[in-house]
Amino acid sequence: MDNLVRLFDLIVVLARRRYHAAEHHFKVLGLNHTKANLLTLLDREGGVATQEELSNLIFLDRSNAGRALKCLEEQGYVERRKNTGDKRTNLVQITTKGSKAVIDISRLKKRIIKSVSGELSDEQAGRIMEMLEKTLKAEK
Known part of the structure; x- marks a missing residue:
């Protein structure tokens, strides 16, 4: 059990290091780690996904994902529109600027x-x- 506790603590430290490094590096693009992850996931999903799909993929609640996507939209990285198949949901589409940012x-x-x-x-x-x-x- 002691090794599991130590492993857990090391994972936490590693995650914090990754978070701070990502915040520092992505700043040059005007992004934070959440926005960069959303763009990457959206690109991986073929460039189009619902807001809910993206929030689930990134393990972020819908309101925080919505705020991050609004910023990405204002920066020209994505476009959001109502889903014609389900008016209750928004579709998010990556723009050319967003695709370049993913690179x-x-x-x-x-x-x-x-x-x-x-x-x-x-x-x-x-x-x-x-x-x-x-x-x-095992968690599932």
Whole structure:
């Protein structure tokens, strides 16, 4: 159990480091980590998704996701419109500017990963990833 407690604490420290590094690096694009993640996820979803789908993918409540998407819309990274199939939901579509930003975000993520991961090899990261994925599957 002591190792599990220590592991949990290390994950918290790593998450904080990642958060601060992301905030610092994404600032050059006028983004924070939440907005950068939303753009990346939207791009991964084929460029169009509902607000609810995005908030679920990022584990963010709908109101916070809505505020972040409103900022992205004001910055020209996304467009929002009513879903013709379901008037109660909004569709979010990435713009050309948003697609270009995703390329920059990807480049910056590589810098963030280098600054946070230290001397960890790709093989070691793969083994850790497998173990963490088992933990996530057990949670469901």
